[in-house]
Amino acid sequence: MMKTTQTAKKAKNNVIKRIDILTLFPDMVNSAFQESIISRAVSKDILKINCHQIRKYTTNKQGKVDDYPYSGGPGLVMAYQPIADCIRSVSAECDSTPYVIYMSPQGNPFNQKKAQELVQKENLMILCGHYEGIDERVLEEFIDEEVSLGDFVLTGGEIPAMAVADCVARLIPGVLAEGSAEKESHTGLLLEYPQYTRPAEIEGKKIPEILLSGKHDEIEKWQVKTAEERTKLKRPDLYEIYEEEKLNSQTYYFDNSATTRQADVVTEEMCRTVKFLYGNPSSLHHMGLEAERRLTEARKTIAETIGAAEKEIYFTSCATESNNWAIKGYLEANPRAGKKVLISATEHPSVLETAQSLTKSGYTVGFLPVDSKGIVDIEELKKAVTADTAVISVMHVNSETGAIQPIKEIANAAKAINPNVMVHSDCVQSYGKLQVNAKALGVDMLSVSAHKIHGPRGVGFLYVKDGIRIAPLLCGGGQEKALRSGTENLPAIAGFSVIAKQANEKIKEHEEHVKELNIIFREILTEEIRACNVISSDECCPYVLNVAFPGLRAEVIQHSVEQKGVYISVGSACSSHKKDRSPTLTSMGYNNNVIDGAIRISFTYQNTAEQVKFAAKVICAEVKKLYARRKGRR
Numbered sequence: 001m002m003k004t005t006q007t008a009k010k011a012k013n014n015v016i017k018r019i020d021i022l023t024l025f026p027d028m029v030n031s032a033f034q035e036s037i038i039s040r041a042v043s044k045d046i047l048k049i050n051c052h053q054i055r056k057y058t059t060n061k062q063g064k065v066d067d068y069p070y071s072g073g074p075g076l077v078m079a080y081q082p083i084a085d086c087i088r089s090v091s092a093e094c095d096s097t098p099y100v101i102y103m104s105p106q107g108n109p110f111n112q113k114k115a116q117e118l119v120q121k122e123n124l125m126i127l128c129g130h131y132e133g134i135d136e137r138v139l140e141e142f143i144d145e146e147v148s149l150g151d152f153v154l155t156g157g158e159i160p161a162m163a164v165a166d167c168v169a170r171l172i173p174g175v176l177a178e179g180s181a182e183k184e185s186h187t188g189l190l191l192e193y194p195q196y197t198r199p200a201e202i203e204g205k206k207i208p209e210i211l212l213s214g215k216h217d218e219i220e221k222w223q224v225k226t227a228e229e230r231t232k233l234k235r236p237d238l239y240e241i242y243e244e245e246k247l248n249s250q251t252y253y254f255d256n257s258a259t260t261r262q263a264d265v266v267t268e269e270m271c272r273t274v275k276f277l278y279g280n281p282s283s284l285h286h287m288g289l290e291a292e293r294r295l296t297e298a299r300k301t302i303a304e305t306i307g308a309a310e311k312e313i314y315f316t317s318c319a320t321e322s323n324n325w326a327i328k329g330y331l332e333a334n335p336r337a338g339k340k341v342l343i344s345a346t347e348h349p350s351v352l353e354t355a356q357s358l359t360k361s362g363y364t365v366g367f368l369p370v371d372s373k374g375i376v377d378i379e380e381l382k383k384a385v386t387a388d389t390a391v392i393s394v395m396h397v398n399s400e401t402g403a404i405q406p407i408k409e410i411a412n413a414a415k416a417i418n419p420n421v422m423v424h425s426d427c428v429q430s431y432g433k434l435q436v437n438a439k440a441l442g443v444d445m446l447s448v449s450a451h452k453i454h455g456p457r458g459v460g461f462l463y464v465k466d467g468i469r470i471a472p473l474l475c476g477g478g479q480e481k482a483l484r485s486g487t488e489n490l491p492a493i494a495g496f497s498v499i500a501k502q503a504n505e506k507i508k509e510h511e512e513h514v515k516e517l518n519i520i521f522r523e524i525l526t527e528e529i530r531a532c533n534v535i536s537s538d539e540c541c542p543y544v545l546n547v548a549f550p551g552l553r554a555e556v557i558q559h560s561v562e563q564k565g566v567y568i569s570v571g572s573a574c575s576s577h578k579k580d581r582s583p584t585l586t587s588m589g590y591n592n593n594v595i596d597g598a599i600r601i602s603f604t605y606q607n608t609a610e611q612v613k614f615a616a617k618v619i620c621a622e623v624k625k626l627y628a629r630r631k632g633r634r
């Protein structure tokens with residue numbers, strides 16, 4: 001609520017000097033500040049607290065401050081005129097325009113953070129309502145903020161006003177003994193540690209021994225530990241925020257091509273769907289229809305992100321499933337399409353192994369070679385495509401190097417030779433980061449996974465161009481137009497659609513930010529380590545940076561930087577389950593000495609330049625140590 005008319009006088013300093021409380025019961029409020037700490041602060045002139053009787057400002061003879069509500073019902077409402085005159089008159093006395101709050105159960109929750117905000121207002125005015133409340137027009141005209149002490153109702157605003165004034169006043173420097181407010185409950189995210197006073201033992205109860213040790217460092221550790229324990233026990237809600245902040249401040253996560261941290265908007269959407277849309281989208285009752293509506297909406301949102309029609313999007317459990325299904329499903333539905341499958345030499349195992357498994361069924365698999373930058377050689381592709389080629393699968397962005405394949409050119413070249421060839425692209429590392437438009441890429445199918453763009457794990461989709469025949473891998477209840485049976489994972493699909501929309505709307509903005517991070521990272525590494533071999537070329541997708549430290553072992557680098565909170569991955573492994581080298585770097589012409597020392601740094605738009613600088617310095621320090629150790633051994 002913003003007040004509209006008071007003329008602003010500029011606040012001169014950022015600590016509260018004066019609190020004015022406007023009330024029908026000033027004696028009640030005054031009594032709270034005539035004792036103890038606050039009264040001493042007032043007598044030392046650190047702070048002024050004034051209570052004002054609103055009734056003094058009535059213009060009617062009876063001194064009436066309230067009237068019946070126009071909407072009927074019991075109770076009386078405090079009228080506009082006396083409050084307005086009281087606020088104007090008290091404001092005129094203040095050195096700067098007061099910040100006016102109204103104590104109301106409808107207001108913003110009052111907590112330590114709010115108190116810290118309010119203590120920075122030079123003049124604070126607190127309006128206390130009574131009876132059924134106050135005329136709404138007072139709120140519109142004069143009130144900067146409504147503040148609530150909690151979800152309960154009192155007979156008036158006086159008790160909350162006293163609580164707010166007390167809490168704010170004790171934050172003014174000089175009111176409490178120095179340092180007393182620093183380690184209290186709610187000052188940070190933890191509740192305060194336990195307190196003891198003399199004697200050290202009473203009725204057989206001893207204080208913790210550490211407090212008698214005189215070891216200040218140890219005592220401080222004990223304070224943090226006990227504060228954490230009791231916050232976890234008494235306020236798990238606060239502890240969760242504390243844990244998250246602690247994790248974020250100590251984690252330098254650069255393994256975003258492996259997976260990303262799920263976005264809060266996704267978690268919120270998933271929780272909403274779990275709670276309210278738990279009907280099965282296949283059920284014919286209202287709950288089912290509601291769930292189906294959300295499913296359709298998600299499909300539409302996702303289809304729009306790649307310029308496809310809703311009917312061309314099939315939800316799956318992950319991109320591995322999408323890749324398997326695209327290739328196997330197409331060949332099963334099109335047995336006369338040919339007996340040859342072509343894939344690039346740098347495909348993800350979910351494509352590579354799917355293709356290789358087909359050899360058992362009589363298919364041959366051809367590998368399209370790549371150049372030193374990891375890009376498919378179009379001339380070689382032209383030589384490889386024949387009338388017998390049924391499928392070509394080439395990933396859009398390489399997960400290890402960030403190399404961007406010319407998918408449109410590949411599709412055009414292949415279809416010029418064999419118009420019936422089905423072109424599939426694994427777009428897992430490009431979706432939401434680069435523009436992925438099914439038509440612009442010229443593909444018949446494309447695969448995507450949600451967890452690479454801050455979406456949930458366990459959901460992906462396969463785009464199948466209208467008119468392309470595909471057989472199901474999963475048969476059963478007939479979901480996804482009978483092509484992918486199994487009850488849809490609606491919470492994950494809904495969460496995915498939210499982040500898909502957001503990521504696709506911000507592609508350019510995020511890309512520019514990540515490009516800068518990538519440049520900073522590579523500059524620090526190459527400037528500090530002469531042997532650093534940058535594998536990802538400047539034309540690569542900036543979300544991935546693959547660099548090698550020849551002669552070192554990437555796993556050793558990975559584990560040593562992890563000790564400092566920096567998370568990266570090995571630059572050339574099929575997956576963490578398979579320790580053998582992936583073919584990507586080999587096919588780009590690198591020798592094993594380089595390949596074994598390759599690390600992959602992968603970014604998200606959430607990374608910051610500070611994180612990059614810290615992580616790059618940590619990597620440099622560890623790499624220098626490892627090189628020095630290696631030299632010492634020779």
Ligand code: PLP
Pocket residue numbers: 257258317318319320321348350395397398399426428429448449450460
């Ligand atoms: N394709 C590429 C290029 C990938 O990077 C990954 C995951 O790392 C996958 C497919 C598999 O994705 P999912 O984890 O959704 O099965």
